[in-house]
Amino acid sequence: PHKLHQMKPLASLSLDLDNEWSYLKTRGDATWEAMPSYLDCVVPRVLEILARRQLKITFFIVGQDAALEKNRSALRQLSAAGHEIGNHSHRHEPWLHLYSEDELEVELANAEMHIEAATGVRPDVFRGPGFSLSETTLRVLRRRGYRYDASTFPTFLGPLARAYYFMAARLSPEERAKRSKLFGSLRDGLRPLKPYRWQLEDGSLLEIPVSTMPIFRVPIHLSYVIYLHALAPWLARAYCGFALRLCRISGIEPSILLHPLDFLGAEDVPSLSFFPGMGLSAASKLGCAEHYLERLQDLFDVRSL
Numbered sequence: 001p002h003k004l005h006q007m008k009p010l011a012s013l014s015l016d017l018d019n020e021w022s023y024l025k026t027r028g029d030a031t032w033e034a035m036p037s038y039l040d041c042v043v044p045r046v047l048e049i050l051a052r053r054q055l056k057i058t059f060f061i062v063g064q065d066a067a068l069e070k071n072r073s074a075l076r077q078l079s080a081a082g083h084e085i086g087n088h089s090h091r092h093e094p095w096l097h098l099y100s101e102d103e104l105e106v107e108l109a110n111a112e113m114h115i116e117a118a119t120g121v122r123p124d125v126f127r128g129p130g131f132s133l134s135e136t137t138l139r140v141l142r143r144r145g146y147r148y149d150a151s152t153f154p155t156f157l158g159p160l161a162r163a164y165y166f167m168a169a170r171l172s173p174e175e176r177a178k179r180s181k182l183f184g185s186l187r188d189g190l191r192p193l194k195p196y197r198w199q200l201e202d203g204s205l206l207e208i209p210v211s212t213m214p215i216f217r218v219p220i221h222l223s224y225v226i227y228l229h230a231l232a233p234w235l236a237r238a239y240c241g242f243a244l245r246l247c248r249i250s251g252i253e254p255s256i257l258l259h260p261l262d263f264l265g266a267e268d269v270p271s272l273s274f275f276p277g278m279g280l281s282a283a284s285k286l287g288c289a290e291h292y293l294e295r296l297q298d299l300f301d302v303r304s305l
Contacts, residue, residue, distance in 0.1 A: 009248060011300030012208070014058040014086070014150065015046065015258040016127060019065050022092040023261075023272055026130075031271070038269055039065065039074040042260045047081055049263075049286070053293055057258075058305040059083050060127045060150075063090035063111025066118035079119040084304040086150070087111045087123040094130025096137055104140045112144075125305065127151050131188075131210070138198050138205055148206035149198070150255070150305060155212045155219055156189035189217045193252050208305055211254035213243045220244070221257040222292050226277045229288045240292055248299050255305065256296060262289055 019039060024032035050057060059078045065071045079085055089096060090111035099107065108126075116122040126141055128151040141149055193211060197204040213220050220243040229236035247254045261275060265282030272278055277285070296302055 008299065008301040009251075010253045011247075011296060011302045012058070012253070012255045012305045013055065013258065013296070013302050014060060014127070014255065014305050015260070016060045016088055016129075017062065017065070018088075018092065018129070018260060019062060019071075020269060020271065022062060022129070023275065025092070026094065027274070035064075035068060036271065037065065037068070037071055038260065038264060039071050041268055042263055043074040043077055045263050045286075046258075046260075047077060049289065049293070050083075051081065053297065055293070055297075055302055056082055056304050057084070057302075058086050058125065058150075060086040060088035060125075061111075061115050061119070061123070062088045062092045062129075063114045064092065066111075066114035072118045075115075075118040076120070079121050084125065085115065085119050085121040085123050086125040086127060086305075087115060087146075088127055089129050090114070092129045094128070094132050096128050096132040097134040099134075099136070101136050101140060104137055105144075108140060108144060125150065135200075139200055139202075142200055142203060142205045146205065148208055148305070150208045150210065152188070152191050152207055152209040153212070153219075154189055154191040154193055154209050155217050208255050210257045211247065211252060214246050214250040214252050220247075220254070221259075222262045222289060223257075223259050223277065225292055226262055226280065226285055226288050229284070230277055230280055233288075236288060237291065240295055244295055244299050254296075254300070258289075 020036045021032040024036070061075060066075055087108065090107050096104065112122055124146050126146055126149050128137065131151050131153040133149070133151040138149060191209060193209060193214060195206060195208045198207055211220060212218060225236050225240050228239050244254070261272065261278065262285060263282070265280060265285055266273060266278050268282055
């Protein structure tokens with residue numbers, strides 16, 4: 001009984017391995033076509049932190065990165081270290097909800113093929129870029145044997161994030177139309193925080209939402225804490241501690257999301273200086289990440305998805 005009392009609730013940790021080119025592409029910057037990459041820099045940095053904290057997490061990889069020989073050494077390190085490998089689409093276009101069923105089949109198959117070639121693992125777990133999701137996507141995932149989807153983001157702030165994005169991006173009217181549902185709608189804030197099953201025609205598929213703060217439904221993943229850290233470090237620490245404790249009190253086993261830019265400073269990727277939080281140095285961000293992970297492990301038994 002004493003041991004049971006000491007057992008921590010679970011939490012899960014995942015990282016969407018969006019690359020430099022994908023941020024430029026989403027912004028409408030034509031330099032993305034050269035496929036600039038920071039994977040050789042960020043992957044060893046993240047793996048070193050995770051190894052020191054004895055953490056195994058889920059990495060969602062973009063197929064287009066895995067298709068390029070220059071990225072394969074970095075990506076192979078992820079599976080070699082024992083982390084779960086997921087599919088983050090092939091072309092990282094945050095409008096998968098506009099794809100037809102046939103287009104989705106090709107998109108997922110291409111990503112699977114290249115990710116398996118790079119890592120030795122055929123992914124059977126999925127997160128859509130930009131939290132893009134549709135019933136068609138779920139149906140195709142189920143048919144292709146996926147174990148779960150992790151694309152939902154239960155927050156009311158999606159339209160606000162989209163408005164900020166449109167202000168910063170250089171997009172044609174056609175590109176704006178494609179991105180019109182980027183980051184979701186107000187209705188997404190009503191989605192469940194706990195895992196659940198989508199009921200589909202031919203069965204069901206597990207959904208593991210990216211956690212937001214219980215009650216308030218505001219984002220709690222590391223990128224937002226780093227943004228607060230840039231305003232005031234004490235505010236970031238207070239927000240992080242409050243959010244994680246509220247999850248524990250509410251019985252939410254949080255699924256926490258990481259991004260490569262959480263571990264990269266302004267000096268590492270000058271081309272992304274427009275991105276929120278990129279005014280901070282790598283040392284400052286890494287200190288914030290270490291604090292976040294320490295608080296998370298204090299309160300929860302942290303695993304891959």
